[in-house]
Amino acid sequence: MHYPTPIAKLIESYMKLPGIGAKTAARLAFYTIDMKEDDVTEFAKALISVKRDLHYCDVCGNITESAVCSICQDTSRDKSVVLVVEESKDVMSMEKMREYRGQYHVLHGVLSPMDGTGPDDINITSLIQRLHNDEINEVIIATNATTEGEATAMYLSRLIKPAGIKVTRLAHGLSVGSDIEYADEVTLLKAVEGRREM
Ligand SMILES: [Zn+2]
Numbered sequence: 001m002h003y004p005t006p007i008a009k010l011i012e013s014y015m016k017l018p019g020i021g022a023k024t025a026a027r028l029a030f031y032t033i034d035m036k037e038d039d040v041t042e043f044a045k046a047l048i049s050v051k052r053d054l055h056y057c058d059v060c061g062n063i064t065e066s067a068v069c070s071i072c073q074d075t076s077r078d079k080s081v082v083l084v085v086e087e088s089k090d091v092m093s094m095e096k097m098r099e100y101r102g103q104y105h106v107l108h109g110v111l112s113p114m115d116g117t118g119p120d121d122i123n124i125t126s127l128i129q130r131l132h133n134d135e136i137n138e139v140i141i142a143t144n145a146t147t148e149g150e151a152t153a154m155y156l157s158r159l160i161k162p163a164g165i166k167v168t169r170l171a172h173g174l175s176v177g178s179d180i181e182y183a184d185e186v187t188l189l190k191a192v193e194g195r196r197e198m
Contacts, residue, residue, distance in 0.1 A: 061106035061123045063088040078102040083140040090180045097185045110148040138166040157198040168195040
């Protein structure tokens with residue numbers, strides 16, 4: 001049996017989301033048919049809005065609605081420390097901890113020779129530019145404790161240290177292979193406090 005085209009298309013779209021297979025996608029599609037029209041409209045608008053109204057901060061690469069994000073605009077924050085993360089969601093995790101008061105830099109990925117992701121494919125150039133221009137004296141590398149995350153940390157360390165800037169890596173209360181996203185606030189705080197020089 002073939003699904004009518006609108007359902008087939010919706011199933012196809014849901015299947016593009018991570019962790020959603022054909023069965024779940026079909027269930028979600030049929031659920032959507034039964035939703036109130038207003039709710040579906042809101043849903044569709046929200047999907048379009050995250051792509052149209054959000055972009056990357058000119059300074060740090062974090063997602064923002066304005067040219068420069070609220071963290072970069074906050075003059076009360078320490079300008080001498082930059083914490084480097086893989087994704088914008090890691091900034092959210094760090095901010096939940098409420099202890100870190102420095103700057104961020106979002107790479108939007110990690111180096112991965114297997115996937116063909118090299119230094120030019122992630123947000124490294126603007127990080128190096130920031131280090132030239134700003135009063136930064138420490139870079140904390142908070143990429144995840146995966147093979148790619150570690151390789152990226154090593155690469156950045158080799159790139160940054162010759163400029164005389166201290167490079168540190170989060171302590172691994174975070175277990176190997178774990179994502180910052182899933183670490184609780186206490187673990188994250190300990191990881192930042194126990195950071196070691198690379
Ligand atoms: Zn920013």
